[in-house]
Amino acid sequence: MGSPFVLSRATGWRRSAAVNTILLALLFAALVTSTFFVGEQTQSFLGNYFFYMGDCDRTKIYSLVTHLALNVVATLVFSAANFGMQILNAPTRDEVDAAHARSRSVEVGVPSLSNLFFVLSKFKVFAWLLLMVVSLPLHMLFNSAVFMTDFPGREWNLTIAAEPFLNGADFFIPGASLAMPGFEEGYGRLINASTLLTDASRMSLELRAIAATGTKWKRLDPAKCRKKYLKCHGGQNFKDLIVVVNTAGSTGTTQGWTRSQVFDLAPPAAAQWDRLVPSNSMNSLWFSTACEMVSKPAKGTTACTQTCANALGIHDESDITSPLNPLGGNDTWTIKFQASPNQFGDVTTGFSRAGFKFGEFNELDVQYCLAQESKPVCKLGVSPLMMGLSALCIAFIASLLLLILKNTTEDTLVTPGDAISSFITKPDPTTENMCTLTISDKVGPASRLFARKRGQTFGLEAPREWSRRTNYKGASVSPLSWFLTYAFQLWSLGVLIFPTSGLGRATRKTAG
Known part of the structure; x- marks a missing residue:
């Protein structure tokens, strides 16, 4: 057990380890604070907090x-963990x-599995394995903490x-349909009668602004219009729609509708x-509402809900893909306003729609659409769950x-210099006086004892002739390391080439 650690007196690797520990503690505190802040915003650690919304580019x-910054931080944390693993791997x-007494070599200054399983203490082995397991998912967790949504939905x-x-x-x-916004599900955002009466003038001004600017919007034919606004991702570059x-069934251009034409209302x-829509005045508006399209996952794919x-x-899922005008196919579009x-909607307010002439006015032929062009909006979000796991x-x-x-302890041999200094100060009893000892000269205790009983002296303990040998640079790497390196590279190359090769295509075709 080492003496109490004091940073001011630390030197060498101990000072580096102390600095790493302090920096990791500060990073942990920052992550925990951020995690609780985000969790408070979302009211749940399983939710997501979107901190930026803007143009997708x-x-x-x-x-x-x-993500570059997150990867830099994750790499620094991984390096700190790797530094700790190197210290633990040092004998x-x-x-x-x-180890020398058991005729086993020890590696100093390099990561060594031999040290790990045959030389080091159980504490070092356990701590080394735990550091490896904890540091492996760092980059995945940091990269998952922040994400971008390319289709967050649109209003x-x-x-x-x-x-x-x-x-x-x-x-x-x-409008002439007398349908309040959101009077039933699928007709936009709900606005009740009292709100409509209060905000009628403001809503009229907004609609007049839409009518004035709408003539400058992009004109879409019926087929393209239904494709853009009925499917989830079709209208990412468009916003408001007329x-x-x-x-x-009418001939010529419809000028509008009167209430007496479209409805046969009861006197009450x-x-x-009468307070909103005069009985015999021409009304060029049929219906208007605020809509929202929201993307959400469904069975591994991205589905969406559309409030309009x-x-x-669209009164059934099949309506999106089937021809909307049975007579004209997909080139024209007839809207069936009600299923x-x-x-009737909410009849408790007195603004009843009972008396709608369904057979005459429920179907509307789309002539064209005017769509307001806009750049798609994307969001950057953060996951408090991933932040919390990273902090852990x-x-x-x-x-x-x-x-x-x-x-x-202080006598840990982290670098070859530490080992040389230690052996000069205190020679190893097993290898003492073996001035020409190499890794290939390992001698077991039994052989050494047997030779001494016969009065023989090991050549390692006496001078011997130096023989100059030709050494190659490649010999500095073991044959096993060469084999494993090239085997992995060949396997990776095969994984990349096989799917695009003729054999790979033939295999997929046969399987299909």
């Missing part, structure tokens, strides 16, 4: 820089003497209207709606380094 740059002078406004809406024609919210429609409901699917005629005539690994490494400082 810029987000990719930030993600790259962040003490007593361990060297004991957009949907407006279904007749063409005169774009030219400044009159309209009345919520769908220009005609009443199905008609009186309520029903408003665009059934019994979708760092705590283990710092604790083990502290144990190494406490339990490693």
Whole structure:
């Protein structure tokens, strides 16, 4: 057991180990603080906290820089763990003497499995293995702590209207359909009647701004429009949408709809709606709402939910891929606004939709769409779970380094210089006077004792002729090391080449 460690008096590898331990402790404290901060923001250590949102190209740059910095930190932590493993792998002078007495060589200054399993103490072996296990996942954990989402979802406004809406024609919210935003699931964000009455003027101004700027948006034909806005990832480069429609079966351009044409309301409901939508005034707006498309994992793939699917005629999953206009195929698009005539919404407010002429006005032919172009938005997020696991690994490494400082004695031979100095100061009893000893001259205790009983002297203990031999640079590496290195390289090359080779393609074809 070593004496109490004091940093100011530490020298050599002990000072380096102490500095590594202090830096790891500071990093651990920073990670724990960050983990609890992120956990507080997400209200769960299993959630994710998004700390940046912006243009995807810029987000990719930030993600790259962040991961480079994380890899630098992970590499430094791994180096500290590797330094501790090298210290643990270094034998003490007593361990060297004991190994030499058993005619076993000891390696100093290099990582050695021979030292690990045949020379070192159980504490060193256990600590070395624990350091290896804890340090291996460091880069994976650090890289997983920060991630980028290339499709975090998007919010957009949907407006279904007749063409005169774009030219400044009159309209009345919520539109000729009398459908409140979110009146049922699949029709956007919910806005109740009281809110609509309060914010009617503001919402009208927003719709007039959309009508004024919408004429400058990108025009999409019906087929392309449905592809962009009905599928999850189709509209990443688009935002708000105006769908220009005609009443199905009508000739010419629909100028709008009157409430008396579209609905046969009961007198109490008609009186309520008179406050918002006049009975006989032309209304160029059919429906408008705020929509959201959110990506979420499903069975190993990325699926999405769309809050305006029903408003665009998607009442079943198969509607996304099947022709929406049975007569015209996929070149045209007919929206079935409701799945059934019994979708009245919330009737408790008095703004009832009962009396909708479902057979005449439920189907709308899409003439074209106007889509607001926008760059896709990506996010950078952080996982408190991965941060916590990284902090736990760092705590283990710092604790083990502290144990190494406490339990490693001063006579540990970390470098060849340490070994030379130790043997000069105190010769090894087993190899004393063997001035020409080499690794190939190892002699067992039994052979040495037998020779001495016969009165013979080992050649190692007496002068012997120096014979000059030709040495090659390649001989400095053992044949086993050469074999393992080239075998691994050939295996890696085979893994890279085989999938693209004719044999690899033939194997996949046969399996298919």
